[in-house]
Amino acid sequence: xxxxxxxxxxxxxxxxxxxxxxxxxxxxxxxxxxxxxxxxxxxxxxxxxxxxxxxxxxxxxxxxxxxxxxxxxxxxxxxxxxxxxxxxxxxxxxxxxxxxxxxxxxxxxxxxxxxxxxxxxxxxxxxxxxxxxxxxxxxxxxxxxxxxxxxxxxxxxxxxxxxxxxxxxxxxxxxxxxxxxxxxxxxxxxxxxxxxxxxxxxxxxxxxxxxxxxxxxxxxxxxxxxxxxxxxxxxxxxxxxx
Amino acid sequence: xxxxxxxxxxxxxxxxxxxxxxxxxxxxxxxxxxxxxxxxxxxxxxxxxxxxxxxxxxxxxxxxxxxxxxxxxxxxxxxxxxxxxxxxxxxxxxxxxxxxxxxxxxxxxxxxxxxxxxxxxxxxxxxxxxxxxxxxxxxxxxxxxxxxxxxxxxxxxxxxxxxxxxxxxxxxxxxxxxxxxxxxxxxxxxxxxxxxxxxxxxxxxxxxxxxxxxxxxxxxxxxxxxxxxxxxxxxxxxxxxxxxxx
Numbered sequence: 001x002x003x004x005x006x007x008x009x010x011x012x013x014x015x016x017x018x019x020x021x022x023x024x025x026x027x028x029x030x031x032x033x034x035x036x037x038x039x040x041x042x043x044x045x046x047x048x049x050x051x052x053x054x055x056x057x058x059x060x061x062x063x064x065x066x067x068x069x070x071x072x073x074x075x076x077x078x079x080x081x082x083x084x085x086x087x088x089x090x091x092x093x094x095x096x097x098x099x100x101x102x103x104x105x106x107x108x109x110x111x112x113x114x115x116x117x118x119x120x121x122x123x124x125x126x127x128x129x130x131x132x133x134x135x136x137x138x139x140x141x142x143x144x145x146x147x148x149x150x151x152x153x154x155x156x157x158x159x160x161x162x163x164x165x166x167x168x169x170x171x172x173x174x175x176x177x178x179x180x181x182x183x184x185x186x187x188x189x190x191x192x193x194x195x196x197x198x199x200x201x202x203x204x205x206x207x208x209x210x211x212x213x214x215x216x217x218x219x220x221x222x223x224x225x226x227x228x229x230x231x232x233x234x235x236x237x238x239x240x241x242x
Numbered sequence: 243x244x245x246x247x248x249x250x251x252x253x254x255x256x257x258x259x260x261x262x263x264x265x266x267x268x269x270x271x272x273x274x275x276x277x278x279x280x281x282x283x284x285x286x287x288x289x290x291x292x293x294x295x296x297x298x299x300x301x302x303x304x305x306x307x308x309x310x311x312x313x314x315x316x317x318x319x320x321x322x323x324x325x326x327x328x329x330x331x332x333x334x335x336x337x338x339x340x341x342x343x344x345x346x347x348x349x350x351x352x353x354x355x356x357x358x359x360x361x362x363x364x365x366x367x368x369x370x371x372x373x374x375x376x377x378x379x380x381x382x383x384x385x386x387x388x389x390x391x392x393x394x395x396x397x398x399x400x401x402x403x404x405x406x407x408x409x410x411x412x413x414x415x416x417x418x419x420x421x422x423x424x425x426x427x428x429x430x431x432x433x434x435x436x437x438x439x440x441x442x443x444x445x446x447x448x449x450x451x452x453x454x455x456x457x458x459x460x461x462x463x464x465x466x467x468x469x470x471x472x473x474x475x476x477x478x479x480x481x482x483x484x485x486x487x488x
Binding site: 003 | 284289296
């Protein structure tokens with residue numbers, strides 16, 4: 001995570017996400033998947049092919065791509081279908097877009113009720129016998145049962161969670177890095193799924209994104225760094241208020 | 243020596259004096275700002291490389307002078323609520339924290355009998371000028387104990403003139419031992435974990451001995467805590483000198 005300053009001098013924290021060897025693996029049509037839209041299977045980071053059996057390599061062999069660590073699905077409209085085997089780059093996103101980021105949260109293991117659900121616990125002194133971090137009462141007398149989904153101790157973390165509506169501040173096309181506002185679930189160097197935001201406020205936000213994606217062998221020559229309009233460029237002189 | 247043909251031996255001139263150029267030797271120990279050295283961790287080094295590129299860009303556009311904890315600085319920042327839209331603060335640098343673009347430094351001064359500490363971002367675009375009024379080092383890396391010292395040690399004249407310093411001189415170390423206010427202090431500075439050399443402790447002997455109970459003499463031999471930055475520093479110095487000359 002890194003700080004970023006706007007032209008008015010405000011500081012925002014930014015997470016760096018690297019797009020590492022992403023390829024489209026397979027196209028699944030609407031009828032085949034049984035959903036409302038067609039799906040595209042996309043694979044991330046390259047990994048050694050020797051730790052999995054040959055049967056697991058079929059998808060990758062069809063696309064002509066080395067074995068990937070993670071495979072995710074993206075729901076896609078019919079005009080945005082991409083041929084399996086095309087690489088995907090960070091330039092697929094542009095600064096000023098809004099993005100949802102999904103990842104597995106940091107696993108905390110078996111945790112008690114105070115850390116997992118934020119319960120208050122009991123006082124440290126004034127006669128409390130062996131009760132300082134316990135849940136206390138779990139149901140009422142009238143219910144005479146414990147409701148399903150009652151918050152209790154258990155395994156915390158290591159589940160998929162999404163941060164919605166994160167602004168993209170900057171894109172580095174040379175190293176394929178996306179600078180995304182705020183924090184993102186997961187530990188450092190974990191695999192993350194980045195998707196256009198589904199929030200209703202950002203429905204009409206993308207003005208002319210590269211559609212269906214950014215093709216590296218196309219005619220477009222992008223500069224090494226793409227910035228949002230509001231970012232303070234370090235080549236400019238210091239900010240002054242008029 | 244055997245003389246040839248009976249003549250006296252040929253005159254051997256004395257060996258020429260070898261000039262050791264001290265300047266090239268001290269260039270290696272040139273100042274490297276502490277926020278360039280990446281911390282120990284599992285982050286991808288690409289992140290530090292990209293952050294360094296941004297830091298170099300900012301340094302080319304705006305001069306960040308060399309300073310240490312204990313030097314007196316004057317910082318002018320852009321302030322939207324001030325009448326001239328800029329604010330000048332003079333103070334002694336107490337601590338330098340953070341790595342990369344988020345590096346900060348805290349300046350302390352006592353204004354009208356009220357101690358004031360301001361924490362500035364080194365790479366913030368709101369800073370318009372950083373002036374080093376007095377460049378010197380102190381016996382410690384962290385001068386937060388000045389909060390519990392007598393106010394005379396933290397007062398600096400707001401209209402102080404910069405102290406002239408000859409180039410290529412060694413940075414002077416101020417061996418000042420500071421006198422403290424009566425206890426209680428914000429932290430127990432006599433304890434060995436803070437390892438403070440710049441305080442003149444006027445505590446009784448038995449209290450100083452009791453404080454040594456919390457000493458951890460095995461810490462300096464702990465191999466897992468070792469972080470040798472010499473090679474990393476060399477690489478970064480080379481990178482910096484190449485980029486700043488462009």
